[in-house]
Amino acid sequence: MDKIAFEEFKKVKLVVGQIKEAEKIAGKDKLLKLKVDIGKETIQLVAGMAPYYPIDELKGKKIVVVENLQPAKLGGEVSNGMLLAADDKKGKVVLLTVDKEIENGSEIR
Numbered sequence: 001m002d003k004i005a006f007e008e009f010k011k012v013k014l015v016v017g018q019i020k021e022a023e024k025i026a027g028k029d030k031l032l033k034l035k036v037d038i039g040k041e042t043i044q045l046v047a048g049m050a051p052y053y054p055i056d057e058l059k060g061k062k063i064v065v066v067e068n069l070q071p072a073k074l075g076g077e078v079s080n081g082m083l084l085a086a087d088d089k090k091g092k093v094v095l096l097t098v099d100k101e102i103e104n105g106s107e108i109r
Contacts, residue, residue, distance in 0.1 A: 014108035015039070016098050017065035017083070022058040024050060031075040034058070034083070038065055039105015046072075046079035052093045062098035064108060 020042060021035035030048040032055070045065070049058070064084040071080050084096040 011068075012066060013068040014084075015065050015067045016102055016104055016106040016108065017043075017063050017081075018104045019058045019061050019063060022055045024055070025075045025077060028075040031077075032058070033075075033077050036063070036065060036081070036083075037104045038067060038081075039103060043067075043080040044078060045081050045083055046074040046077045047083050047085075049083075049085070049093070049095070053095070061095065062102070062104075064096040064098070 015038050017036040017038045019034055020037050023033050025031045025033050025046070028050075030050050032047055032050050034045045034047060035042050036045050043065075066082040066084065069080075069082050071078050073079070085093050086096060087093050
């Protein structure tokens, strides 16, 4: 595995976000369109979480968001960041969540 310098890692801005809305993207079995409050604004993320979480279970969750990722078009929708999730290589996928109450937009270090 290639290692990156700490200075490179510091360029990634991780923040706490709260999922406010989630909806399926028509014609895309895995993709969901999410509205996520990251404190200073609400951004749209597109994530392949549909097979793993019912929409109602996502609303209100505090998650880890990569805020400074360049926008990408997924499933015909623009994603303005990325949520972080763990994959155990057996098909189980879980969101990285925040275990205590903290303000949306709080920086993760």
